[in-house]
Amino acid sequence: MEKLTDEKIKKGLDVLKRDVGSKLLTHVNSCVHCGLCAESCVYYRLKPDEHFVPAKKVDIVSSIYRRYNTLGGKLAPWLTNARKLDEATVEDMVDLLYGSCTMCGRCNKHCSVGVDIEFLIRTGRAMLAEMGYVPETLQKTVDTAINTGNNMGITKDEFVDTLKWLEEDLQFEVDDDNAIIPLDEKGKDIMYTLNPREPKFFPLSISAMAKVFYAAGESWTLSTRMYDVTNYAYFSGNLEEGRVIAQRMEDEMLQLDAKRCILAECGHGSRAFRWEAPNYLEKEMPFDVDTSVELLAEYIREGRIKVDPGKNTEPVTLHDPCNLTRGGGIYEEQRYILKKCVKSFVEMTPSGTDNLCCGGGGGQLSMSEYNERRMGIGKLKAEQITATEAVVVATPCHNCVDQLIQINGAYKLNVKIKTLAEIVADAIILENEEKTKEN
Amino acid sequence: MIWYQWMAIIALLVCLLSCIYHFYKILSLGNPPEYARRAGHIGKAVKYSFTGAMSPKVKESAYMHIPTYVAGIIYHLGTFLAIFVFFLVLFNIWLQSWVMWTAVVMLVAAGLCGVGILIKRMSKHELRTLSSPDDYISNILVTVFQLITAMAMIDIAFVPAYFILVSLLMLYFPVGKLKHAVYFFAARYHLGYFYGWRGVWPPKPIKK
Numbered sequence: 001m002e003k004l005t006d007e008k009i010k011k012g013l014d015v016l017k018r019d020v021g022s023k024l025l026t027h028v029n030s031c032v033h034c035g036l037c038a039e040s041c042v043y044y045r046l047k048p049d050e051h052f053v054p055a056k057k058v059d060i061v062s063s064i065y066r067r068y069n070t071l072g073g074k075l076a077p078w079l080t081n082a083r084k085l086d087e088a089t090v091e092d093m094v095d096l097l098y099g100s101c102t103m104c105g106r107c108n109k110h111c112s113v114g115v116d117i118e119f120l121i122r123t124g125r126a127m128l129a130e131m132g133y134v135p136e137t138l139q140k141t142v143d144t145a146i147n148t149g150n151n152m153g154i155t156k157d158e159f160v161d162t163l164k165w166l167e168e169d170l171q172f173e174v175d176d177d178n179a180i181i182p183l184d185e186k187g188k189d190i191m192y193t194l195n196p197r198e199p200k201f202f203p204l205s206i207s208a209m210a211k212v213f214y215a216a217g218e219s220w221t222l223s224t225r226m227y228d229v230t231n232y233a234y235f236s237g238n239l240e241e242g243r244v245i246a247q248r249m250e251d252e253m254l255q256l257d258a259k260r261c262i263l264a265e266c267g268h269g270s271r272a273f274r275w276e277a278p279n280y281l282e283k284e285m286p287f288d289v290d291t292s293v294e295l296l297a298e299y300i301r302e303g304r305i306k307v308d309p310g311k312n313t314e315p316v317t318l319h320d321p322c323n324l325t326r327g328g329g330i331y332e333e334q335r336y337i338l339k340k341c342v343k344s345f346v347e348m349t350p351s352g353t354d355n356l357c358c359g360g361g362g363g364q365l366s367m368s369e370y371n372e373r374r375m376g377i378g379k380l381k382a383e384q385i386t387a388t389e390a391v392v393v394a395t396p397c398h399n400c401v402d403q404l405i406q407i408n409g410a411y412k413l414n415v416k417i418k419t420l421a422e423i424v425a426d427a428i429i430l431e432n433e434e435k436t437k438e439n
Numbered sequence: 440m441i442w443y444q445w446m447a448i449i450a451l452l453v454c455l456l457s458c459i460y461h462f463y464k465i466l467s468l469g470n471p472p473e474y475a476r477r478a479g480h481i482g483k484a485v486k487y488s489f490t491g492a493m494s495p496k497v498k499e500s501a502y503m504h505i506p507t508y509v510a511g512i513i514y515h516l517g518t519f520l521a522i523f524v525f526f527l528v529l530f531n532i533w534l535q536s537w538v539m540w541t542a543v544v545m546l547v548a549a550g551l552c553g554v555g556i557l558i559k560r561m562s563k564h565e566l567r568t569l570s571s572p573d574d575y576i577s578n579i580l581v582t583v584f585q586l587i588t589a590m591a592m593i594d595i596a597f598v599p600a601y602f603i604l605v606s607l608l609m610l611y612f613p614v615g616k617l618k619h620a621v622y623f624f625a626a627r628y629h630l631g632y633f634y635g636w637r638g639v640w641p642p643k644p645i646k647k
Contacts, residue, residue: 022468023633026625029461032616033574035566036500036507050565059569072614080615081571112500112511113619114488114626116633275637278474285476329478329638353639 001094002132004087012085012127016065019123023116028062030115031055037117040110042357042377043100054107054117057096061124064089090133097124098135099370102377103235104322104357118327125237134236141232141366142241149248150228152196160224162199166207170214173207174430179214181206182221184256190220191258192292193229193249193273195266195398202398205265208425209292215428216304220262226252229269230399234276235363246277253287260288262295265419267321267397268361271328291324293396296424297333300340306434307427312342314416316423317390319348319381319404320355321397334396337420341427346388356380358395360403375410378403382411396420443602448529450609457613461621471629473636484635488627491641507559510552517549518581521588525605528591539592546589553582573615580608581617 016024035053038044043052050056059081066073066082073082083089105118128134134142145151160183167181182188192213198206213220226248233242253261263270270291278284299305318334325331331352338345348355359377364370381404385393393404393415404417440448495501501508520542527534534542557578560566584604591601611617634640 020468021471022465022625023471023629025468026465026622026629030619030622030626032619033566033569033571034500034507034511035563035569036504038565039503040499048565050568053565053569055569078572079576080573108630109492109497110499112498112508113623114492114630116626116630119633275475278476279472282472282474284474289476326639327637329634329643332643353642 008131011130015127028065031058036112037107040107061120102357102362105326129237137367138363150196152200185221187257188219188221192262194227194264197398205419208421211425216299223252229264229266231272234272243280246280263291265396267323271323293333306429307341309343311427314391315344316342316392317346317388319395326353348384358400358403360399378407392416446606447602450606454609454612465625479635479638481635484640485631487641488631514552517585521585543589546585550586
């Protein structure tokens with residue numbers, strides 16, 4: 001670990017002063033150390049160790065607050081375990097806040113008092129980011145996004161090439177040479193975003209969404225300059241970098257003069273742009289921001305696309321992404337979509353806003369130093385999936401898809417992992433199909 | 440009035456001033472800024488935060504820990520009762536015998552729950568590592584407050600000790616975690632506000 005200097009300490013402590021509002025003041029003073037939040041954490045559930053109790057994570061942030069911002073903490077730190085911000089504390093903070101938390105927010109819901117534990121974790125991460133203690137692997141992901149425009153470092157040529165062959169594929173699939181994947185077109189109703197994992201590893205999810213847009217007759221475009229829905233600075237805690245990434249997306253929306261920004265299936269990306277970006281930029285976005293999950297549900301409800309559940313006959317279960325569901329209030333839409341598009345839908349237990357994190361959130365997928373823990377907590381998700389006896393696991397989040405694929409392999413589940421767009425695309429009845437049937 | 444009664448009144452004033460200060464601080468800082476377009480109803484979400492979201496049916500911290508949850512409820516009810524009795528004593532209001540004995544039984548039950556919670560904190564490794572001296576002091580002060588209230592109601596000889604203990608409790612209030620009596624309400628409010636803005640709370644029914 002890099003040496004902790006006085007300047008770094010000041011930067012870290014300044015976060016607590018800078019961000020002190022009613023919310024921070026409330027939550028650093030509310031935990032009663034009852035420890036009843038323990039079981040709400042996937043880390044603790046897998047390994048019941050005091051280290052993983054969410055209250056412990058709360059305490060490391062609030063104890064620093066007490067030490068420097070309260071009279072009691074300054075005069076008698078021993079009384080409330082008010083901690084000095086020194087190297088040992090920083091080491092503990094890094095392990096507790098980055099290495100032992102997926103920021104899934106499940107503990108918030110189950111805290112006996114109502115402490116926003118996830119908010120305090122983010123505050124602690126912001127302190128570490130200011131001091132320069134973001135794990136290198138996570139910082140690299142943020143740096144790549146800042147330097148190249150997307151977190152995978154995909155070049156524009158590579159991106160355009162991928163989309164061109166996907167377009168050809170789409171034309172072949174829908175049997176229409178006019179089916180296109182529009183790029184950088186101005187004045188469209190929708191600018192659609194992507195998780196860079198899609199062009200890099202899962203291009204079929206792009207063609208699935210393109211097929212849906214085609215079937216809905218949507219006016220849409222993709223940007224080749226800024227399409228990355230993710231914002232790993234939300235995980236690292238670096239507000240300035242978060243702001244830069246959010247600003248780029250807003251600028252691109254304005255440049256393309258699109259009416260509605262549709263966020264791809266990405267839990268944290270949806271949260272980061274829809275809910276956090278306006279706070280980073282301190283203004284309301286001058287356009288509509290919705291998730292593709294809402295859009296898909298809207299298309300089905302309004303009859304803009306027709307779907308046949310008979311095309312998806314295998315039993316499907318749903319993994320709710322934490323940031324989309326618990327952090328974003330989207331839980332009804334994905335169920336509606338699945339009930340319309342698949343023959344047999346089985347809920348996991350627990351599910352919805354109570355669902356267990358898959359383990360890939362909080363930036364864990366990019367922090368390889370915590371891989372063992374990440375795959376360890378994946379066991380809980382594996383057990384949930386197995387209990388449903390489903391063959392397909394649907395999830396509207398590419399980070400979750402990645403983690404679920406790894407869980408699938410590690411725990412030999414033998415299931416298929418799909419995004420919602422893929423399931424909807426499979427269920428779509430195209431106009432020419434209908435005509436063929438009629439004839 | 441006797442010196443220990445004056446002492447308790449001064450301690451009460453200190454405690455009240457501290458509560459007012461904390462409330463004022465929370466209120467003066469206002470709601471956290473939320474610039475994203477609101478997706479839900481704040482009022483309904485805050486109401487849900489104080490009601491449905493607190494239901495033991497939806498909280499693992501309750502339904503997975505029923506004995507601790509029940510003990511906690513009784514303990515807190517006992518604390519409110521002891522505070523109520525303190526004001527009765529201050530204003531020299533006497534209770535009917537059966538009411539007094541009911542209160543005594545409830546206070547003893549609450550005190551025993553407090554002892555139980557203390558034993559749990561001392562005996563469970565993960566709770567011990569989480570605890571600071573403040574956690575023990577706060578628990579002991581409140582538990583003894585409940586028990587000595589009951590004893591003073593039965594036997595007048597405990598009255599001086601009762602007032603001294605009340606004074607200690609009131610003076611300790613602003614120092615440690617007992618402040619959660621104020622911050623609990625703010626925490627529930629903020630949680631409701633946060634989830635309400637995003638349309639997470641109150642929960643939406645799943646449409647067919």
